[in-house]
Amino acid sequence: MEKAKSEKTLYGILAEFSNPKTLMDAAKQITNNGYRHYDTFSPFPIHGMDKAMSLKKSKLGWIVFGHGLLGFTGAIAMIYFMMVVDYPINISGKPLMNFPAWVPVIFELTVLLSAFGAVFGMFFLNGLPKLNHPLFNSENFKKATDDGFFVCIESEDPQFEPEKVQQLLKDIGATNIERIYDE
16 A cells, blocks of 8 residues: 555754854764764855865765866867868968867867856756755745854664654754654
């Protein structure tokens, strides 16, 4: 038999903190307690939060570099094929491989493919598009875009136990704690 549609599964536990410093301290405490599947939310970037959460360096730079390299080599190959192999025209006795004339096209294709790599790499790495997220079901979470500072420890963390997590969040200074369910 199929599961009933009304059955909810626990996504995680969301806690609100009063200011950026308490959120930063909470992230350090959560990391020190061994939790790895959690995220912080604030209305603006907080310098040092990635270090407090022990996040790995982003792969986006390598994706952008790879796409830029692809644009660079693709532009050279395209121009070489067009100017030297496919349709060689000797204009005013200039050499067929006139590199200074190629620079604008090479530059533009490198920048274009790097930009595409940045945009689509960001979408891929962030798992976008997400049309709905379980945190959007929380009325309290709407403050995350204005004046709220939140942390959510997800239930997929190997050491997740709801009561233990709630007690930890309470001990580190959370002002509001709530359970978030997938619907």
